[in-house]
Amino acid sequence: MTATADLIVHNARILTMDDESPRAEAIAIAGNRILAVGGNAEILPLAKAGARIIDAGGATVLPGFNEAHMHIFGGSVGLGQLSLMGVKGFEALKASVLAYAAANPDKPLLEGLYADYTILSEEERVTRHHLDAIIADRPFVMMAPDRHTAWANTIALEKAGILQGRDVGVGNEIVMGEDGLAAGELREGNAFGPVMALSETGGREMLGGATGGDPAHVTPEQRATDIAVIKRGLAYCASLGITSFQNMDGNLYQLEMLQEIEDTEGLPVRARMPFHMKNFMPLSAIEEKAAAWRARFDTDKLRCNFVKMFMDGVTEGETAVFVDDYSHKPGWKGEPLFSAEHFNSIAVEADRLGLPVTVHAIGDGAVRMVLDGYEAAIEANGKRDSRNRIEHIEVVHPDDVPRFAKLGTVASMQPPHPPGSAGLPLEPYLTYIGRERWPFAFAWKTLVEAGAKIVFATDWPVSPLAPLSCIGDAMTRKPWADDMPDHRLSLMDTLAAYTRTSAWVEFMEDRKGKLKEDFLADIVVLSGDIEACPATEIAALKPVATICDGRITYEAP
Template sequence: MVVRPDLIILNGKAITFDPEQPRAQAVAISGNKIVAVGGSSDMRALATEDTRIIDAMGATILPGFIDSHVHLFAGAAELGYLDLAGVYGIEKLRDLVSAYSIQYPDDEILFGVGASYQVIGPDRHPTRQDLDLVSPDRPFAMISTDHHTVWANTSALELAGILHGAAVDQGAEIVMAADGRATGELREASAFAAILLRTRFGGRELAGMTTGADPVPTPTLEQRARDKEALAQGLLHCARHGITGLHNMDGNFYTLELLDELRSEGRLVCRVEVPFHFKNTDGLERFAEAEEMRRRWNDDMLWCRRVKMFLDGVIKSRTALMVRPYPGTTHHGDAVFGVEEFNEACIRADALGFQIAVHAIGDLAVRRVLDGFEAARSANGSRDSRHRIEHIETLHPDDLPRFAELDVIASLQPGHAPFGGFFDKEGLNSLLYPEQKPFAFAGQQLRDSGAKVIFSTDWPVMPVDAMGNIRAAVVPVEMPAPWEPQSQSLEESLYSYTAGNAYAQFAEDRLGRLRPGMLADVVLMDMDIEALEPEALGQATARMTICGGAVTWEA
């Protein structure tokens, strides 16, 4: 029986990632499946009077982008906060905060996002006194681009009850001055959780990361409605960029319940995974909650099959865990977990059949995660676990071959590199030794070693824009030696955003390729991206996004 398509895209240049038919002109969709891929005339012959025909006009057709490392709720919430990306200088900052203050008179704490560590000036981080000048009349705080540091003015610290310090989790710090009061710099989640509780979303957008399983305090009905609407708008924002799938890196039962409600309302326009976040303060008995999350949500639209952990912080705040102490210091960074407790967590999660994803940025953190995965394999036996390491911003050369040996996925964000073209290219220069720089953000070296490499943005750390991130991978900014910016091919980069990410979610038989029988997740770009100069790749965007056969975005 011939299936008649509901929608056909003709006259395109399809990159299918199907080895049996790598290139095609047209794709036909019926229901939630791709039913045919081939030449335009053959596909047109399948149409009925009810079939919608889309003329691609020579533009690229791809499997839908899957962003494999995002913070959906945070990204959605931050669409409405004060955007400080690219802002430098106290005068500019003061002007923006003053205007924002007038616009949002009811916010308990004015909150800015995307702030550079050098927002006040080079070679120094902001202080509460700086921010008192920026916002003299109202509490004000801002979060760094990497979301690992918050800076707050005096009144915000007082409001949060942490001006004179407070107990925080291992690996976090309320930086204190000699006078016994906070400087205003709050490093890592538990240090700034009290600030987030006073912001517009009450910290619920990062509750899975900052407070464990549940948002604190429990939201009112009005807050719940606001949170759900923010998530809906965040999902639409992703669909506009050609994204059909998201691997969230934080979340909890509350996030999953809101997403499930959106699904029942027909507004879950991207497939979403929400992990179970296991913290260093948790006992192993908490994995029972992970099992409950997996039992309740376990289908192709909304699921939990992964455990997320943090092993360290970030380089810019010197909380990333390093083999050698930071230049000019005796400080190696901060380990979120001890070695034994981390290995035990890996063994337990692996034994329960969960995939594990671990944030590891420093070279020693990466090594310890690989050790933890190896301990799990030794204890439980080898299986198709597809465990992941997130970020890998520095890597000791001795550990490079271990990714392929242990079948560990390297989850990278090309735009995060100093040569990615998004952030200050000098920002890490003084924080790494010359011998570390050739193995920093080593995407191509990991590929060449045989490791599976996947791409993502870490939205809202950077925009949830696949093509901008691909541009960063294909055309890195030139850097002086000993930096080694590593250019990756366009096809490799696209694969890492589609078929590679489908593999990372154990869905390579259903997603990530344009092939008959696959789920119909498709993006039609607005131009032929292979005809672009590499530097212009970031100009391409989605003309149409299709998730499960439904058009979720149309320009």
């Protein structure tokens, strides 16, 4: 008996991302798999009685977006926080904070996101005194877009127990003022973690990234609240056409909550989670936890099968690690979170166990250290298809560009992140790295032309999550000067970095990332033709329908 379709999308401009059959008009779904892809006349007769039929109206249909770098718990919490994106100047900041405080009288900690490093001006750095002048009687903290720096008012610092300062470990800093008290600027997770713990979630959304650990005590009510928060975030992902995400912080608490959602109602988005390895953890944790979690969470909907690490911080916070000195600060290159010997031992052990590694590395010095570690793993264990990654690669040293292809290292990069893109200011970034490094900053095209595989993502909530906005950012990026390279990729290469290659990097290229017979039915229907759309208007396109695992997870009103 010929199989019949439960769901058909037709009258579409389908970009299958399958080189063998790159375009089609219609697609049929049976259960959670793609039954057939082809012409309208060929596909429509496959519909069984009562099948759902979606007329795409000539719009683009793609494999569901695979967001290759995000933070589901923190992003979900952020949906209810104050956005300071685009806010400039003290008076505008004051108005935003006071309106948010008035609308949220019971929040134990007022939290703002996307506070630019130059939110006051390009000359004046935020202190607790600025924030006290806005609101002094309630704890307030605001995060930089990169979520590596925060600024808190005095009462928040007092309640967190860090107004007098504290040792927060290598690569982290509570900036101190001339009066011997914390100035208000908190660099990296160990520094701002005590403030975030004042929130209604107790900072639980930060633990997977900031400490790699699990919350010590969670009441059933708190857990129920956290699950509701994550559900809201998952629904938001689906509304943006996302059918898979790869998380970049991980702990058992998040995994078990996602498993509960899958067991009770089904995850609307596929999740890949890491084991987060921190510099204070014993090497044995990779086998005892990472490998054990891989065995426990191993389905097409929820998997935990890689190790995530941080090698450095961020340039604007002066915690990124460079080969040569910061241009504005002679004698300072940054301080790595792992020694070369320590990182190499982790890379070798993870590779021995068949666990891919992905590492946050912003500066070219950190990038080099990670590449050295991956090379050490090859020398120790032999060459294998590891699909190790480096996240961000904001600056790469020219000597290291060919090493990506040589070592099989994937470049995981974020189109909304280059200064001057997505509304971000150029300073202080350009001054900090210096003009001689500009050509090798966010060097997508240089890496791809040298043979590197590339995946794109947003790093939500560091940047807004919408993949179409991110793709628009990738296609409209402008060089910082006339003599600088244009790092934009073609539209098809950019779409591949959000679909096919993102599936490949997680070893699922045999069943997702393409619209192909018998592949998993993960599909997004757009509101228009992305190929006919000017690059400046791509971000205005919207998902009309999202289908994950054969189930419609989102439909536009």
